[in-house]
Amino acid sequence: MTKQQLFEQIQKKRSFLCVGLDSSLDKIPQHLLKYENPILEFNKQIIDATKDLCVAYKPNTAFYECYGKKGWETLIETWKYIPKDIFSIADAKRGDIGNTSAMYAETFFNEESSEMSFDSVTVAPYMGSDSVKPFLTFDNKWVIVLALTSNPGHADFQLQEIGGEKLFEKVLKTAQEWATDEQMMYVVGATRGAAFADVRKLAPNHFLLVPGVGAQGGDLNEVCKYGLNSQCGLLINSSRAIIYAGSGEDFAEKAREEALKLQKQMEGILAEARLL
Numbered sequence: 090m091t092k093q094q095l096f097e098q099i100q101k102k103r104s105f106l107c108v109g110l111d112s113s114l115d116k117i118p119q120h121l122l123k124y125e126n127p128i129l130e131f132n133k134q135i136i137d138a139t140k141d142l143c144v145a146y147k148p149n150t151a152f153y154e155c156y157g158k159k160g161w162e163t164l165i166e167t168w169k170y171i172p173k174d175i176f177s178i179a180d181a182k183r184g185d186i187g188n189t190s191a192m193y194a195e196t197f198f199n200e201e202s203s204e205m206s207f208d209s210v211t212v213a214p215y216m217g218s219d220s221v222k223p224f225l226t227f228d229n230k231w232v233i234v235l236a237l238t239s240n241p242g243h244a245d246f247q248l249q250e251i252g253g254e255k256l257f258e259k260v261l262k263t264a265q266e267w268a269t270d271e272q273m274m275y276v277v278g279a280t281r282g283a284a285f286a287d288v289r290k291l292a293p294n295h296f297l298l299v300p301g302v303g304a305q306g307g308d309l310n311e312v313c314k315y316g317l318n319s320q321c322g323l324l325i326n327s328s329r330a331i332i333y334a335g336s337g338e339d340f341a342e343k344a345r346e347e348a349l350k351l352q353k354q355m356e357g358i359l360a361e362a363r364l365l
């Protein structure tokens with residue numbers, strides 16, 4: 090999916106919501122445990138209930154890898170179930186020496202070998218250019234580089250100054266030497282609020298994947314105030330607050346209600362910014 094196509098989806102759906110599929114056996118409604126693959130059934134019902142309200146789905150691979158062979162199968166089947174006009178993100182946070190990164194890229198992008206071909210994968214930039222570049226060799230695929238994360242520990246490294254600039258600023262600048270805003274996005278946590286103004290000074294045109302709305306308490310309005318650009322430029326992720334909104338037989342309806350609340354807020358924000 091190109092950047093323009095993503096913006097068109099945002100305008101069509103009046104939403105820049107990404108639903109996070111962080112699905113685990115101990116959290117999904119207990120009545121689903123009778124299914125042969127409870128998590129897949131859960132994901133399918135969540136997708137059916139929210140697909141007209143969001144423009145992206147983000148399974149975090151940790152929630153699948155922990156179940157071994159069955160978990161990988163669930164990830165593959167979940168990817169297959171995501172409608173192909175909806176942007177898919179493998180939140181895997183990979184990155185290693187070049188030849189190893191190349192294998193990670195095959196894992197998430199090469200359907201012939203792995204049976205999945207996500208639109209994008211999250212990548213940790215700590216190991217530098219050769220750890221990121223192998224992900225950029227696939228046509229029409231995106232790399233989403235961790236820049237300023239939503240967790241409290243972000244300050245340990247990302248806010249440290251090197252040569253007069255913070256590490257996350259260096260990441261934002263240096264990564265732009267590897268790819269354009271047509272192939273690269275950045276992760277910036279919703280809990281960082283006003284820092285979006287600093288991010289936009291360095292990356293005015295990039296899409297930002299923004300986790301942290303919902304369970305982590307990030308403020309959607311503040312993120313949009315500083316982070317919105319002329320093509321929206323934001324994919325706001327919410328995982329637990331949507332998918333675990335209900336725990337009974339009506340869990341998918343409850344998830345829809347939560348997604349709808351965010352979609353309505355987003356519609357208002359897009360309208361006010363004259364992006365619709």
Ligand SMILES: O=c1ccn([C@@H]2O[C@H](COP(=O)(O)O)[C@@H](O)[C@H]2O)c(=O)[nH]1
Nearest residue numbers: 149238239278300303304305327328329
């Ligand atoms: O900085 C980051 C990077 C990634 N995440 C991931 O996003 C979701 C958030 O889940 P919620 O339930 O909405 O809190 C989860 O998969 C994280 O691993 C992040 O939160 N912050």
